[in-house]
Amino acid sequence: MFEAIDMSLVNWSRAQFALTAMYHWLFVPLTLGTTFMIAIMETIYVKTGKPEWKTMTKFWMTLFGINFAIGVSTGIILEFEFGTNWSNYSWFVGDIFGAPLAIEGIMAFFLESTFIAVMFFGWNKVSKKFHLLSSWLVAIGANLSALWILVANAWMQNPVGTTFNPDTARNEMTSFWDVLFSPVAINKFLHTISSGFVLSAIFVIGVSAWFLLRKRHIVMARKSIMIAAIFGFISSLLLIGTGDGSAKQVAKVQPMKLAAMEGLNDGVEGAPLVAFGVLKPYEADPDNEKLKDYLFKIEIPKFLSFLSFGDFNAFVPGINDLIHGNEERGIMSSFEKIERGKVAIEKLTAFKNAKKEGNTTEVNELRELLTSNDFQDNYFKYLGYGYVSDPNFLIPNVPLAFYSFHFMVMLGFLFLAIFVLSFWWVIKGTLEKQRWFLYLSILAIPLAYLATQLGWMVAEFGRQPWVIQDLMLTTTAVSNINTASVKITFFLFAFIFTGLLIAEIGIMFKQIKKGPKEEGGQK
Amino acid sequence: MMNIPYDLLQEYWWAIISLLGALLVFLMFVQGGQSLIYSVAKNNEQRTIVINALGRKWEFTFTTLVTFGGAFFASFPLFYATSFGGAYWVWMAILLTFILQAVSYEFRSKPANFFGAKVYEAFLVANGLLGTILIGTAVGTFFNGAQFTLNDYHQVTWETSTRGLEAVLNFHNVALGLTVFFLARVLALLYFNNTIEHDEIAKNTRKQLIINVVPFLVFFLLFVVVLLLKDGFAYNPETLVVALEPYKYLHNFLQKPLVLVVFLLGVVLVLWGIYNDLFRKAGKGIWFSGIGTILTVFALFLLAGYNNTCFYPSIADLQSSLHIRNSSSSEFTLSVMSVVSLLVPFVAAYIWIAWRAINNKKIDKDEMKTDTHVY
Numbered sequence: 001m002f003e004a005i006d007m008s009l010v011n012w013s014r015a016q017f018a019l020t021a022m023y024h025w026l027f028v029p030l031t032l033g034t035t036f037m038i039a040i041m042e043t044i045y046v047k048t049g050k051p052e053w054k055t056m057t058k059f060w061m062t063l064f065g066i067n068f069a070i071g072v073s074t075g076i077i078l079e080f081e082f083g084t085n086w087s088n089y090s091w092f093v094g095d096i097f098g099a100p101l102a103i104e105g106i107m108a109f110f111l112e113s114t115f116i117a118v119m120f121f122g123w124n125k126v127s128k129k130f131h132l133l134s135s136w137l138v139a140i141g142a143n144l145s146a147l148w149i150l151v152a153n154a155w156m157q158n159p160v161g162t163t164f165n166p167d168t169a170r171n172e173m174t175s176f177w178d179v180l181f182s183p184v185a186i187n188k189f190l191h192t193i194s195s196g197f198v199l200s201a202i203f204v205i206g207v208s209a210w211f212l213l214r215k216r217h218i219v220m221a222r223k224s225i226m227i228a229a230i231f232g233f234i235s236s237l238l239l240i241g242t243g244d245g246s247a248k249q250v251a252k253v254q255p256m257k258l259a260a261m262e263g264l265n266d267g268v269e270g271a272p273l274v275a276f277g278v279l280k281p282y283e284a285d286p287d288n289e290k291l292k293d294y295l296f297k298i299e300i301p302k303f304l305s306f307l308s309f310g311d312f313n314a315f316v317p318g319i320n321d322l323i324h325g326n327e328e329r330g331i332m333s334s335f336e337k338i339e340r341g342k343v344a345i346e347k348l349t350a351f352k353n354a355k356k357e358g359n360t361t362e363v364n365e366l367r368e369l370l371t372s373n374d375f376q377d378n379y380f381k382y383l384g385y386g387y388v389s390d391p392n393f394l395i396p397n398v399p400l401a402f403y404s405f406h407f408m409v410m411l412g413f414l415f416l417a418i419f420v421l422s423f424w425w426v427i428k429g430t431l432e433k434q435r436w437f438l439y440l441s442i443l444a445i446p447l448a449y450l451a452t453q454l455g456w457m458v459a460e461f462g463r464q465p466w467v468i469q470d471l472m473l474t475t476t477a478v479s480n481i482n483t484a485s486v487k488i489t490f491f492l493f494a495f496i497f498t499g500l501l502i503a504e505i506g507i508m509f510k511q512i513k514k515g516p517k518e519e520g521g522q523k
Numbered sequence: 524m525m526n527i528p529y530d531l532l533q534e535y536w537w538a539i540i541s542l543l544g545a546l547l548v549f550l551m552f553v554q555g556g557q558s559l560i561y562s563v564a565k566n567n568e569q570r571t572i573v574i575n576a577l578g579r580k581w582e583f584t585f586t587t588l589v590t591f592g593g594a595f596f597a598s599f600p601l602f603y604a605t606s607f608g609g610a611y612w613v614w615m616a617i618l619l620t621f622i623l624q625a626v627s628y629e630f631r632s633k634p635a636n637f638f639g640a641k642v643y644e645a646f647l648v649a650n651g652l653l654g655t656i657l658i659g660t661a662v663g664t665f666f667n668g669a670q671f672t673l674n675d676y677h678q679v680t681w682e683t684s685t686r687g688l689e690a691v692l693n694f695h696n697v698a699l700g701l702t703v704f705f706l707a708r709v710l711a712l713l714y715f716n717n718t719i720e721h722d723e724i725a726k727n728t729r730k731q732l733i734i735n736v737v738p739f740l741v742f743f744l745l746f747v748v749v750l751l752l753k754d755g756f757a758y759n760p761e762t763l764v765v766a767l768e769p770y771k772y773l774h775n776f777l778q779k780p781l782v783l784v785v786f787l788l789g790v791v792l793v794l795w796g797i798y799n800d801l802f803r804k805a806g807k808g809i810w811f812s813g814i815g816t817i818l819t820v821f822a823l824f825l826l827a828g829y830n831n832t833c834f835y836p837s838i839a840d841l842q843s844s845l846h847i848r849n850s851s852s853s854e855f856t857l858s859v860m861s862v863v864s865l866l867v868p869f870v871a872a873y874i875w876i877a878w879r880a881i882n883n884k885k886i887d888k889d890e891m892k893t894d895t896h897v898y
Contacts, residue, residue: 073625087608091677094600095852102597105590113582114877169676172853352675479608503637510635
């Protein structure tokens with residue numbers, strides 16, 4: 001079915017997709033959160049009629065607009081790269097993945113793009129209330145866009161609501177609601193948008209802190225910080241809650257990812273959570289270069305068991321348990337899964353051959369077998385394993401998953417502290433005196449971007465080597481194109497995206513330096 | 524879930540794809556306008572007016588393109604996997620021009636924009652030129668075929684190293700590409716008449732309209748005549764075996780008279796819109812020609828996919844050709860999406876309201892001075 005896989009092609013295709021996704025994700029989080037803060041500011045303006053709120057709305061809207069355009073342009077590449085670089089994947093999952101993507105276009109993108117024009121150009125053309133409604137619809141549209149693509153991504157992490165159809169050799173949807181409301185999808189959506197909200201709040205606080213340090217636009221800066229601190233604090237609580245929910249889902253459906261995130265080689269009851277740790281740069285097991293030991297670590301006893309399963313004494317499987325199996329704990333070995341995957345492939349090949357030869361009896365017998373619940377649950381469920389020859393291939397990059405996860409969590413708590421402190425000092429009226437804090441708030445902007453990127457790295461590197469958990473390997477999803485073509489487009493995109501990023505940062509800095517255009521003569 | 528037969532769902536979704544394709548071609552007036560920014564506007568002030576007139580609509584085109592891609596992926600995933608994964612270079616070239624377009628509007632007039640306004644204007648022209656021609660040429664392969672084969676597991680192999688770029692060697696594909704290009708320019712000029720209040724721009728627009736109508740008509744006629752006389756790729760509805768059929772597209776018109784009526788009505792409306800702006804009072808032509816474009820392109824897409832026709836034929840292996848029966852999503856998925864598609868009229872209604880709200884007054888140079896958000 002999938003022969004002669006060119007690893008160089010796979011790696012370059014992965015690099016290109018990662019490049020596009022990471023650039024896209026540099027711009028999108030800011031749009032997710034700023035749209036809501038802009039809508040809140042405009043609501044206050046419409047309610048109070050005070051011109052300073054209109055000034056603030058327009059200022060943050062300008063920064064949002066600069067960011068929005070580049071987010072859109074990187075987004076279109078992502079959508080089409082599913083086809084150009086991952087065509088085997090596109091066919092295999094098109095029946096499920098395509099639906100959220102199409103719904104995203106019809107429901108969310110049009111909402112966002114239609115009303116964004118009113119938001120930017122409608123100030124003197126539509127009523128205040130229509131304009132306000134447009135701003136809220138843009139915020140809802142932007143976040144609805146995130147919903148559908150994240151539902152699709154969640155399905156790749158936890159393929160539910162589908163069955164394998166041997167006739168078409170692909171997965172087909174059997175329950176739309178299972179796909180839409182899978183706990184993985186709900187947690188992923190809420191966790192991702194709340195991370196965007198937190199980044200946006202940090203951005204608003206950081207930029208406002210710069211105005212306070214420069215003693216410019218003090219009123220606007222204070223009010224912006226007030227809005228952003230409250231918005232950011234609420235978002236942080238949502239982020240923590242959904243982070244916990246996501247961890248529980250990972251423990252359930254992607255135990256290997258959890259083991260890699262925690263650097264857990266051997267499973268243990270009452271597993272401790274590593275609050276901080278450094279991995280040894282060399283392997284823990286001479287036979288397996290992917291396993292790492294700790295150089296040192298600070299642990300919170302039993303907390304990993306609690307976070308994963310809500311039970312301080314629960315058993316958390318390690319990498320070795322998942323590879324070699326653990327009969328006592330009812331964990332099937334990867335060797336067994338590989339065998340079952342091979343059976344699935346063998347029967348599917350026999351089915352295809354029988355069809356080609358016109359052997360109706362065999363076709364019917366095999367179709368009955370392949371579509372039976374027993375075969376679907378015990379063999380097709382492990383289809384992807386059938387292409388694995390070395391079980392260690394199933395272990396993701398442990399240091400990458402471990403450090404990404406831990407730095408992301410640490411930064412999340414730093415942002416929460418910034419929201420609490422900035423709110424406290426702004427209502428006390430002493431924020432301008434905390435110059436170190438204002439500098440820290442500015443520094444937090446790049447850290448917020450780093451945190452969201454790390455979040456994606458945990459999710460996407462942690463699930464390797466799967467593009468669809470247990471069903472399709474990344475290596476088998478790739479398009480049959482020559483590596484040179486992908487290399488050329490990789491460097492083209494890298495060059496263009498970097499150039500545009502430089503331009504965007506330059507424009508942003510300039511607009512911030514210019515500051516808001518005052519409305520109604522207020523300072 | 525809706526209880527609709529599978530073959531009807533497949534036809535319904537081909538109609539949706541056709542409608543989205545038709546809307547996309549209409550909305551490519553934005554690209555057509557971009558290719559004219561140096562012909563219609565003779566100085567920076569005029570260029571700013573023209574770019575702002577287009578800039579308020581670029582997101583519609585962009586969103587329609589994304590939705591067109593998403594809907595194709597959802598309803599006919601085998602086309603998505605085959606064409607995008609196979610004709611790699613054609614799609615990459617198209618996408619590259621669209622990345623540059625999106626940022627160019629927002630960045631062009633902003634200080635510290637790194638590349639300078641002229642470079643962003645060049646990006647807009649490049650997207651206007653290449654985007655339209657390449658999309659038109661790529662759609663030409665719906666009628667003339669492409670160089671791919673599919674194996675038992677639906678994995679695509681492209682038979683040429685040029686990865687889809689060879690489509691430009693077929694004059695019929697290129698004729699469609701150039702038709703789309705000149706049509707986009709004509710529609711843009713009609714849109715300028717409708718949207719911009721500026722004497723000199725109006726004068727230049729009229730001159731350009733005369734210049735662009737002629738090649739549009741020539742290439743359009745060439746494309747249609749060749750299409751009606753050429754062999755088409757038909758499949759047997761019982762066995763799904765694909766074979767060449769002489770005058771297939773002419774037969775499709777004759778066997779589907781409603782499609783022919785839609786096509787002819789569309790052509791008449793396009794011509795009436797142009798005539799209206801050239802010889803009557805300029806300004807309303809965009810609505811006639813716009814609706815005419817949507818009807819004409821809609822009919823051409825239906826021609827490509829209905830009446831047992833392969834909409835993405837393979838000239839490397841006839842039996843690998845794609846048609847709506849062998850490339851669609853499952854019955855369940857098409858049913859689910861059909862429910863969602865009921866939202867389309869609602870979406871169309873709010874687009875109309877927002878469009879009217881923004882275009883209720885023509886754009887003039889005073890607005891460029893007073894508006895806080897100028898491209």
